[in-house]
Amino acid sequence: MTFWIFLITDLGMVAIYIVCARGLTTYRDGMLLGVHIPPEAVSTDEVQAILSDYRRKSRLCHLWNAVTSIAISFLCFWSFSIFMIVWTIWLIGFCTLPSLVMFRTHRRLYDKKVKNQWFCGETAGTIQIDTRVAAMSDKLALSHWHHLPILLLALAGAFPFVNQLRRIYGDGWEIWMLPGTLVLVELLFWGFHFWFVKQRNVVYSTDSDLNYQINRLEKRTWSILWLALDWVNLCSFAILFCPVIRHGRMDSGSLFLFAILQTAMALSLTAVIVWIRRRRSSLLAQVQSVLLVDDDLYWKNGWYSNPNDPHLFIQDRMNSAQWAVNLGRPAGRILSVGVLGGVVLLLLWLCAMLVRMEFTKFDLQIAADTKTGEQIVEVIAGDYEVSFPLAELQEAEILDELPDADFYKTNGMADDHMLLGKFNGRDIGNCRLYIYKGHTPVLRLKTSEYLIFINSKEEEEVLQWRDELQR
Amino acid sequence: MIIRLDTTSSVPIYVQLRNQIVTGIGRGELREGERLPTVRQLAAEAGVNTMTVNKTYQILRAEGFIEIDRRNGATVRPVRDAAGQYREKLEAELELLSAEASLKGMEKDEFLKLCDQIFGRMQRGYEPDTSCGV
Numbered sequence: 001m002t003f004w005i006f007l008i009t010d011l012g013m014v015a016i017y018i019v020c021a022r023g024l025t026t027y028r029d030g031m032l033l034g035v036h037i038p039p040e041a042v043s044t045d046e047v048q049a050i051l052s053d054y055r056r057k058s059r060l061c062h063l064w065n066a067v068t069s070i071a072i073s074f075l076c077f078w079s080f081s082i083f084m085i086v087w088t089i090w091l092i093g094f095c096t097l098p099s100l101v102m103f104r105t106h107r108r109l110y111d112k113k114v115k116n117q118w119f120c121g122e123t124a125g126t127i128q129i130d131t132r133v134a135a136m137s138d139k140l141a142l143s144h145w146h147h148l149p150i151l152l153l154a155l156a157g158a159f160p161f162v163n164q165l166r167r168i169y170g171d172g173w174e175i176w177m178l179p180g181t182l183v184l185v186e187l188l189f190w191g192f193h194f195w196f197v198k199q200r201n202v203v204y205s206t207d208s209d210l211n212y213q214i215n216r217l218e219k220r221t222w223s224i225l226w227l228a229l230d231w232v233n234l235c236s237f238a239i240l241f242c243p244v245i246r247h248g249r250m251d252s253g254s255l256f257l258f259a260i261l262q263t264a265m266a267l268s269l270t271a272v273i274v275w276i277r278r279r280r281s282s283l284l285a286q287v288q289s290v291l292l293v294d295d296d297l298y299w300k301n302g303w304y305s306n307p308n309d310p311h312l313f314i315q316d317r318m319n320s321a322q323w324a325v326n327l328g329r330p331a332g333r334i335l336s337v338g339v340l341g342g343v344v345l346l347l348l349w350l351c352a353m354l355v356r357m358e359f360t361k362f363d364l365q366i367a368a369d370t371k372t373g374e375q376i377v378e379v380i381a382g383d384y385e386v387s388f389p390l391a392e393l394q395e396a397e398i399l400d401e402l403p404d405a406d407f408y409k410t411n412g413m414a415d416d417h418m419l420l421g422k423f424n425g426r427d428i429g430n431c432r433l434y435i436y437k438g439h440t441p442v443l444r445l446k447t448s449e450y451l452i453f454i455n456s457k458e459e460e461e462v463l464q465w466r467d468e469l470q471r
Numbered sequence: 472m473i474i475r476l477d478t479t480s481s482v483p484i485y486v487q488l489r490n491q492i493v494t495g496i497g498r499g500e501l502r503e504g505e506r507l508p509t510v511r512q513l514a515a516e517a518g519v520n521t522m523t524v525n526k527t528y529q530i531l532r533a534e535g536f537i538e539i540d541r542r543n544g545a546t547v548r549p550v551r552d553a554a555g556q557y558r559e560k561l562e563a564e565l566e567l568l569s570a571e572a573s574l575k576g577m578e579k580d581e582f583l584k585l586c587d588q589i590f591g592r593m594q595r596g597y598e599p600d601t602s603c604g605v
Contacts, residue, residue, distance in 0.1 A: 013539070047587060118567075122474075123477075123479075124479075125477060125478040125479035125520060126475055126476065126477055126478070127476040127478060127516075127517055128473055128474070128475055129473070129474040129475075129476070129508075129516045129517060130472070130473055130514070131472045131473075131474060131495075131501065131507060131508055131513075132472070132505075133517045134508035134512050134513055135506055135507060135508040135509075135512065137512050137515070137516070138512070138588055198515070200515070200518065202514055206473055208472075291473070308478050309518065310518050310519075311518060338551070356574060
């Protein structure tokens with residue numbers, strides 16, 4: 001399953017990059033590869049040479065990314081933590097390589113433009129405002145306050161869900177993960193809605209009616225989309241929460257429906273981007289010449305850097321569905337370094353944790369407390385270690401195998417090789433598993449606080465643990 | 472009307488805004504009675520502080536090009552110069568322009584022809600709405 005999830009995700013990401021790269025090589029809105037050049041310059045030998053070089057290099061990049069992603073995915077059959085380390089390196093390369101090729105080509109084309117004086121439209125630093133569109137800007141989109149009832153509904157649904165989880169699994173930060181994700185995503189959609197609506201209106205033509213039509217088309221469509229996605233997201237989480245609230249467990253049917261709705265959301269987002277682009281192009285086809293502001297100076301390296309622009313985020317010209325951070329502002333630089341550094345650190349921490357979890361051998365030791373002299377039982381593992389006084393041990397029995405209790409992971413690691421962490425089993429309830437799959441016997445320990453199932457790759461070691469505990 | 476602001480210019484933004492709105496009214500690109508964006512809307516579009524736009528609107532109101540009221544915001548409402556104050560201002564500015572043109576070697580006919588051409592671009596016979604007591 002892990003293999004297929006990563007393989008499909010990786011190849012999907014590569015496919016998205018291919019579509020984006022292809023879009024950049026199409027002359028659209030007076031731009032090629034994100035550089036404004038006059039239409040007559042597109043067919044020149046110099047530009048065509050840069051274009052074909054970019055196509056060749058990005059094709060190689062995408063081919064490399066696709067082939068390596070397939071090869072790397074097979075690693076998860078061997079070791080998940082090793083796979084995650086290699087996959088993290090692959091992900092960094094996947095994001096960096098095509099971007100470097102694009103930035104370099106962008107700069108080459110920009111230098112060519114400056115050399116040939118291919119400037120068009122208003123000069124950099126010019127701000128165009130259509131007073132009629134600006135006067136109606138409050139009526140272009142749906143109000144972002146429409147998200148408030150959705151957020152309130154999400155909060156109203158989250159509390160019974162958390163109460164039920166608390167009843168089943170007890171207190172712990174894990175029970176807040178799903179409702180927290182729901183509220184976070186709702187807030188994110190609200191934020192996107194707000195940001196898209198507050199974007200500066202674009203002046204395409206001297207015809208105010210046309211400017212109004214295009215800006216209304218974009219802002220209204222985006223606002224409706226974010227609102228619709230917010231509702232669908234709420235419904236998908238409700239489908240996930242309902243069986244837990246009613247029966248205390250998630251069922252596969254609700255998980256499947258949840259996945260279907262989330263996929264539909266991603267697909268509708270892509271469809272809307274394509275639809276807006278086509279609609280805008282057909283509206284712009286009515287005008288002889290589009291009013292452009294040639295602000296390539298601020299994009300010359302492929303990213304946006306304009307210290308005179310008070311905006312921190314602006315629409316990315318390389319990909320209209322993305323935001324670009326204004327690196328000309330100190331806050332933009334701090335934010336970019338912070339986010340990138342944060343993501344890299346998070347990935348490194350995740351890899352280190354997985355390695356520790358996978359390669360720390362399960363062990364059981366009895367040691368005396370240095371202060372009280374009390375005998376303490378310590379279950380040693382990469383994570384989710386527990387310790388309790390030997391006096392509190394109520395039962396210690398050897399089982400032929402792990403009970404068939406349809407264990408459900410609440411927090412921990414469960415792959416083809418091991419079960420580690422907090423689980424909930426049918427008729428068993430909350431327990432801790434330290435199990436190497438395919439190895440027997442299993443030692444079952446019960447205290448007033450914990451129910452533990454632990455085994456080892458060596459059968460004698462498990463028997464030895466039992467003997468030590470009984471002694 | 473399309474306003475173009477040059478953020479790299481030494482001319483302050485509020486002056487650029489004022490000049491372009493006046494030119495727009497003169498050319499008929501902004502019609503009498505047309506509502507201008509609110510201070511907040513225009514500031515958001517221009518990426519400037521609301522104080523800058525407020526300053527522009529106050530100047531335009533004082534000069535008699537727009538009206539501002541709480542309900543409708545800023546509206547184009549040019550008022551004719553009855554007291555002859557504008558004539559005095561124009562004379563002073565024309566004197567400076569004439570001096571510059573003369574010093575740069577421009578002939579009187581050429582200067583007058585240029586004035587005539589530019590004045591011709593303006594919408595003539597602007598009749599202010601007197602229903603509001605103007």
